Amino acid sequence: MADITFDGVTKIFADQIRAVDELSLHVADGEFMVLVGPSGCGKTTALRMLAGLEDITSGTLSIGGAVVNNVLPKDRDVAMVFQNYALYPHMTVAQNMGFALKIRGHSKSEVATKVHEAATILRLTDYLDRRPKALSGGQRQRVAMGRAIVRSPQAFLMDEPLSNLDAQLRVEMRLEIARIQRLLGVATVYVTHDQIEAMTMGDRVAVMRGGKLQQVATPQDLYDHPDNDFVAGFVGSPPMNLLRAELESAGDGLRVVLGAQHLEVPASYLSSHDLPNAEGPGVVLGIRPEDVEVLSGDAMGTLTTRVERREALGAEILVHLSLVEAKDTTTFVVNDEGTLVVRPSTLVAKMGPRAGVAVGDQLNVRFNVEHLHFFDATSGMSLRKRFQ
Amino acid sequence: MATISVNAPKARRLTLKRRRQLAGVVFALPAIALVICFIGIPIGQDVYYSFTQWDGQTATWIGVSTWSQAFHNPNLWTALRNNGLLLLSVPFALGLPLCIAVLLHQRVAGWRIFRTIYFLPTAISWVVLGLVAERFFAYQGTLNSIIHALGFSHFSTNLLGYQSEALFALGITFIFTMIGTNTMLFLTGLATLDPSLEEAARIDGAGRWRIFRNITLPHLSRFIQLAFVMTVIALFSALFSLIFVMTGGGPGYATTTVEYLIYQTGFNQGDFGTAALYGLILFVITGIVGIVQLRLIGSNE
Amino acid sequence: MGPVKKPRRLGRWVLFVIMMFVAVIMLYPFWVMIYTSLKSEGQFLAGSGFSWVSWSSLSSVIPIGQEVLSSTIVCASSILLILIVGLPAGFAFSKLRFRMSTGIFLVMVSAMMVPLQAILMTEYVNVSRLHLTGGYTAAVLVYASLGTPFSVFLFSTYFRGVPDELIEAGIVDGLGYFGVLWRLVVPIALPAIATVTVLQFIQIWDDLLVGLFFIQNTSDRPITVGLAVLAAGRTTSIPELMAGSIISALPAMLVYVGFQRYLVKGLTMGIDR
Numbered sequence: 001m002a003d004i005t006f007d008g009v010t011k012i013f014a015d016q017i018r019a020v021d022e023l024s025l026h027v028a029d030g031e032f033m034v035l036v037g038p039s040g041c042g043k044t045t046a047l048r049m050l051a052g053l054e055d056i057t058s059g060t061l062s063i064g065g066a067v068v069n070n071v072l073p074k075d076r077d078v079a080m081v082f083q084n085y086a087l088y089p090h091m092t093v094a095q096n097m098g099f100a101l102k103i104r105g106h107s108k109s110e111v112a113t114k115v116h117e118a119a120t121i122l123r124l125t126d127y128l129d130r131r132p133k134a135l136s137g138g139q140r141q142r143v144a145m146g147r148a149i150v151r152s153p154q155a156f157l158m159d160e161p162l163s164n165l166d167a168q169l170r171v172e173m174r175l176e177i178a179r180i181q182r183l184l185g186v187a188t189v190y191v192t193h194d195q196i197e198a199m200t201m202g203d204r205v206a207v208m209r210g211g212k213l214q215q216v217a218t219p220q221d222l223y224d225h226p227d228n229d230f231v232a233g234f235v236g237s238p239p240m241n242l243l244r245a246e247l248e249s250a251g252d253g254l255r256v257v258l259g260a261q262h263l264e265v266p267a268s269y270l271s272s273h274d275l276p277n278a279e280g281p282g283v284v285l286g287i288r289p290e291d292v293e294v295l296s297g298d299a300m301g302t303l304t305t306r307v308e309r310r311e312a313l314g315a316e317i318l319v320h321l322s323l324v325e326a327k328d329t330t331t332f333v334v335n336d337e338g339t340l341v342v343r344p345s346t347l348v349a350k351m352g353p354r355a356g357v358a359v360g361d362q363l364n365v366r367f368n369v370e371h372l373h374f375f376d377a378t379s380g381m382s383l384r385k386r387f388q
Numbered sequence: 389m390a391t392i393s394v395n396a397p398k399a400r401r402l403t404l405k406r407r408r409q410l411a412g413v414v415f416a417l418p419a420i421a422l423v424i425c426f427i428g429i430p431i432g433q434d435v436y437y438s439f440t441q442w443d444g445q446t447a448t449w450i451g452v453s454t455w456s457q458a459f460h461n462p463n464l465w466t467a468l469r470n471n472g473l474l475l476l477s478v479p480f481a482l483g484l485p486l487c488i489a490v491l492l493h494q495r496v497a498g499w500r501i502f503r504t505i506y507f508l509p510t511a512i513s514w515v516v517l518g519l520v521a522e523r524f525f526a527y528q529g530t531l532n533s534i535i536h537a538l539g540f541s542h543f544s545t546n547l548l549g550y551q552s553e554a555l556f557a558l559g560i561t562f563i564f565t566m567i568g569t570n571t572m573l574f575l576t577g578l579a580t581l582d583p584s585l586e587e588a589a590r591i592d593g594a595g596r597w598r599i600f601r602n603i604t605l606p607h608l609s610r611f612i613q614l615a616f617v618m619t620v621i622a623l624f625s626a627l628f629s630l631i632f633v634m635t636g637g638g639p640g641y642a643t644t645t646v647e648y649l650i651y652q653t654g655f656n657q658g659d660f661g662t663a664a665l666y667g668l669i670l671f672v673i674t675g676i677v678g679i680v681q682l683r684l685i686g687s688n689e
Numbered sequence: 690m691g692p693v694k695k696p697r698r699l700g701r702w703v704l705f706v707i708m709m710f711v712a713v714i715m716l717y718p719f720w721v722m723i724y725t726s727l728k729s730e731g732q733f734l735a736g737s738g739f740s741w742v743s744w745s746s747l748s749s750v751i752p753i754g755q756e757v758l759s760s761t762i763v764c765a766s767s768i769l770l771i772l773i774v775g776l777p778a779g780f781a782f783s784k785l786r787f788r789m790s791t792g793i794f795l796v797m798v799s800a801m802m803v804p805l806q807a808i809l810m811t812e813y814v815n816v817s818r819l820h821l822t823g824g825y826t827a828a829v830l831v832y833a834s835l836g837t838p839f840s841v842f843l844f845s846t847y848f849r850g851v852p853d854e855l856i857e858a859g860i861v862d863g864l865g866y867f868g869v870l871w872r873l874v875v876p877i878a879l880p881a882i883a884t885v886t887v888l889q890f891i892q893i894w895d896d897l898l899v900g901l902f903f904i905q906n907t908s909d910r911p912i913t914v915g916l917a918v919l920a921a922g923r924t925t926s927i928p929e930l931m932a933g934s935i936i937s938a939l940p941a942m943l944v945y946v947g948f949q950r951y952l953v954k955g956l957t958m959g960i961d962r
Contacts, residue, residue, distance in 0.1 A: 051857075051861055052404055052860075052861075053404065053857055053860070053861070055403050055404070055405055070403060072403075072404060072407070073404065073860050073861045073863075074860065074861070074862070074863035074864070074865075078861065079861065080857075080858070080861045082854045082857070082858060083854070084852060084854050085854075086852065086854035086855045086857065086858035087858075088855070088858075088859075088873060089877055090876040090877055099862055100862035100863050103862070103863050103864060103868065104863055147858075147862070151862075404860070407865070407866065408785050408786075408787075408866060409785065409786070409787040409788070410787075411781070411785050411865075411866035411867065412781040412782075412785030412786065412787035412790060413781070413787050414777075415777035415778060415780060415781035415785065415866075415870070416777070416778045416781040416782060416787075416790070416793070418773075418774045418777070418778070419774045419775060419777075419778035419797065419837050419841055420778070420793065420797065422774055422830075422833060422834045422837055423797055423800050423834055423837055423838060425834070426808075426812065426830060426831060426833075426834030426835075427800050427803055427808060427834055427835070427838075428800070429815070430808035430811040430812045430815065431803065431807065431808060433811040433815070434807065434808065434810075434811055437810075437811060488711060491704060491707065491708060492708075494701075494704060496701055496704045496705050496708060497701075497705065498705075498708075499708075502708050502711075502712055504946065504949065505712045505715055505716060506711070506712070506715050507945060508715070508716075508719070508942055508945070509715055509718055509719075510891060510941075510945070511891055511895070511938055511941035511942040511944075511945050512718060512719075512895070512934070512937075512938045512941070513894075513895035513896075513897070513913050513916070513934070513937055513938065513941075514895060514897070515895075515897050515913055515916055515917050515920065515934075516718070516722070516916065516934040516937065516938060517718060519920055519930065519931075519934065520717075520718045520721050520722065523721065523927075524721075530721075564714075567715065568715070617801070617802065621801070621802060621804060624804040624806070625804035625805050625806055625898075628806060628897070628898060629897045629898070629917075632897070632917070633917070633920055646806075647804060647806035650806045650807075650809065650810070651806070651809075654809070654810045660810050660814070663810045664810055664811060667806060667807040667808060667809065667810060667811070668807065670804055670806055670807040671803055671804070671807040671808075674802050674803070674804055674807070675799075675802060678799070678802045
């Protein structure tokens, strides 16, 4: 039973690439920590350093209080589940699972007992004598997990274990893995690029980008209070709308300029956020699709929009809206495969499944002013005031 | 280990990478040592001994006179010429198996049996094949009997008695011996070709020949390369057995190749120094052919 | 199965005939050997007849049993050495990158191209000086060194296809690199091992030169040398020679037929990355 601490851990590859940049992260004993981010963000490298498969360039890595920078994988007492399962093809399921114990000198009966225990938890008892190639993808994945469980390690490391499964199986296995982890109570570091997995499985989620840790918090915290525009746009599907806009004075307060239209900034935000003044560089305004309300009639504080596209998902309809008379000048911050770019785009809103909307319709929408997010136009950092 | 700080001296860092590199060196060492000892060093010695008068026991340095003598020796040039002429058989030793492999690939009934049959002669020692070939091409041999039987009496040959014909017979035999291995190699190559590539081309309207040229052949290029290398190596080494048994290098020196010359010079004439030089020459020729092949058929390293 | 072909019956029949024709040509040596061996010398010279006598008198002309045994020992030992030396090296060059490993690998692979004759003399002298000419030792070492470059090439290409994850799983489970090699890599390398074994077996069993030069004791002679000596002799009976040739050819053929499946699989893995 152990906790994990990354302290300023950096990894620089031979070609000067900084795969992981000063990562400081603590995983408590028994905690399920998810590392999430677009490909190339350094999450897998961080995991591999934890396993001992990559050297650490600088910084300290500790497991259970002991510094393990120079400790070989086999001495770290961690178990890993690989993306492609990496099952030993010439061994049976039972042999695969018992392998690590066998080579550490455990007795045959001990090995058999532990394998049986793990097989029961994972419902693999009927497959113990099969070879990997006779198993389905989901079964192989469970064997990979079984191999890790049997070792009763200090930590579980999982490298995108679900990415090779079909959608339905993935949903099933998400629950399985979470259940087993809670049962065993071992610190787990789980790497994925899928933010849904991150949100549903993690006790806490660490978002990474370009080797740097962006934010680590509980899933709900991440969703409600993102620390920067990247995290804001990464967590949640469909992603948060991030509008790039100028501010101008409006009486004692400010309002956001959206083409020919405006949005008043409620007074509460003026005190809770460090907003730039009217002549300043502007802001990035964030509003989640579910917080964009489509109204039937005209009312105060609404924006006039035009439906550009609609996507019927069955349970809801997503409408992609452009601001009237400002279609080409309203810019959004869009996540283009891990890079944030600014370009004209559309506002996404959710509507009920039977709402009668068509492309070209004009709709009035109102933003839920309780859930506005403001980010710095240059750095992307949240403009929330932090209290010590 | 818990007390070792990050600033431990590099020499003591037992990281996985170090371990891996150490294992790599240790694992590769026996093979490297074996090859150096039994292949590398002898080549180097060839260079040394080629400058000496050597009877196998004592070597007296005589400088470049071995070289000049050798290059003035008409037999060497004959041998080189013979090697060169025999190289002409290589396209056939590749082309024929290619055709056969393509035919086999069509999966005619019983193709598996045919495949086994075609490879079987490979199992026969070159010595034996040489004996059979000798009897086939001899003056009183089978070929002439067939010719007689077909009524072309005045075409009867004395293939092994005439200089150029003997070389020709040798070439034919060589091609025969290489058919088995090369066919197997090309067949394997064809088997790894993705059929959907062929189908896509067919849908696009490509005819059979075009498919062969633009899809099959490029895919096979690596196999053709390997076959080329193996064939040439065989030409410069295994051919010895054929020559030994079929013609003894003759008539005269008509079928003496460099590798046979080495044997003759060294063991029959006891002139090891010159033999070493010839060995070196053989090595250089093989190397040149190898490099040419890399440029011509394309490289894969 | 094979590529889809329009059902042109005539075409397939023509193909079949061609294949038969080629098969006849390829089987010709066997036919000659069998036909000739089933005669006595007198019958052979006369051109016709049938007799088993050449087969029965064979063992009195050359110690065929002994020679087959010698060939077997030399083959087995050489192949064993090649595998022992080649498997770790193949693994090292493909998965255990170390300084200059690519360069060394290229040099080793190019050693494939060295013909035996180029180094024969010096090799022989070296071996005599080291007093290795007794018994099989020298021959086995020479065969092994000649076969190692190709085997290392084949193994390393094959191992390149093994996923890195598999090796890492072994390491995280607690194996050292030797354990990974022995317990994980070698068990899945069986097709490659079979390929190397078959190809080297045929090459070594049928080889003449190395046996001729590096095995001094006549009692240790392999069969190819025995046959060559017989062939060079003045009083040789051709039928006997052919009978001996058939016996010599059998083991290689059996090994090939037995390992055929693996050969194709191994060659495929070896070439096609």
